[in-house]
Amino acid sequence: MSTNLNAFILADPNKCIGCRVCEVACSVAHTEGAAVTAGMLDAPLIAKLYLVKTSTVTMPIQCRHCEDAPCAQVCPVGAITQTKGNIIIDESSCMGCKTCLMACPFGAIDFAPVYRNGQVVMQSALQVETEDGLMEKEMVVASKCDLCAGHAAGPACVRACPENALEMVVPKQEKKKRNIEAALSLQDAVKKFIG
Numbered sequence: 431m432s433t434n435l436n437a438f439i440l441a442d443p444n445k446c447i448g449c450r451v452c453e454v455a456c457s458v459a460h461t462e463g464a465a466v467t468a469g470m471l472d473a474p475l476i477a478k479l480y481l482v483k484t485s486t487v488t489m490p491i492q493c494r495h496c497e498d499a500p501c502a503q504v505c506p507v508g509a510i511t512q513t514k515g516n517i518i519i520d521e522s523s524c525m526g527c528k529t530c531l532m533a534c535p536f537g538a539i540d541f542a543p544v545y546r547n548g549q550v551v552m553q554s555a556l557q558v559e560t561e562d563g564l565m566e567k568e569m570v571v572a573s574k575c576d577l578c579a580g581h582a583a584g585p586a587c588v589r590a591c592p593e594n595a596l597e598m599v600v601p602k603q604e605k606k607k608r609n610i611e612a613a614l615s616l617q618d619a620v621k622k623f624i625g
Contacts, residue, residue: 435601436495436515437577439479439585445595448488453477455590459578462545476542478575479587490587490596493517493538493575501530501539501574509572516577524571531572542573 457475479492495517502510502517509523510530519530521544531539544551552566559565577598578585588596 434515436497436512436517437598437600438495439490439492439575439577439588440597440599441489441492442595442597443487443489445593446489447593447595448481448483449592450481451590451592452479452490452587452596453481455586456575456578459581459586474545476573478573480538480540491536491538492587493534494536495575495577500533500535501572504529504533514579516579517574518576518579519572519574521571521573526570526572528572534574539572539574541570544569544571 454475454477456477456479460478461475479490481490482488495515499510499512499517502512506527506529507523507525509520509525511518511520519539526541528541531541551569553569556567557564558567575585583589585596585598588598
């Protein structure tokens, strides 16, 4: 039985310089409309990956598109599904319960405000208490890497990284590559042994 495992982005912390170009590329790739310059944007840039900088490591954290995705397992409304080898969040179905955020072992899920036509979408009935009284509350939904689904050129972060610190890993292709490398290495070892 042949299994097609989900692809994912692998970051090399030894190459990452923390420039955040991956975040910008991701944000632009997921912005509605065609923005060529920052002045053409009518909504903030919101990345679906998250750069982590500590004293010992710098690298983006992204969804691993788990085979038995914990986020999908716990979503009470079925907003997280597997589609064409990607774990996808249907943001229009998300109710913002944050269960997926708690279930993700990588911290790859965040919550982002919803924008339509450059305007933040407000909750239909929920208000929040502020110092100025009750105010409308913005709608937020789960957000995570979708491998730039729908973009023919593939993940924008991988293409944009100036240090080639990001790589899209397709497990079936990676396994085949490693099988070939192992066979060649074994062939060399056998030649030396027999030799």
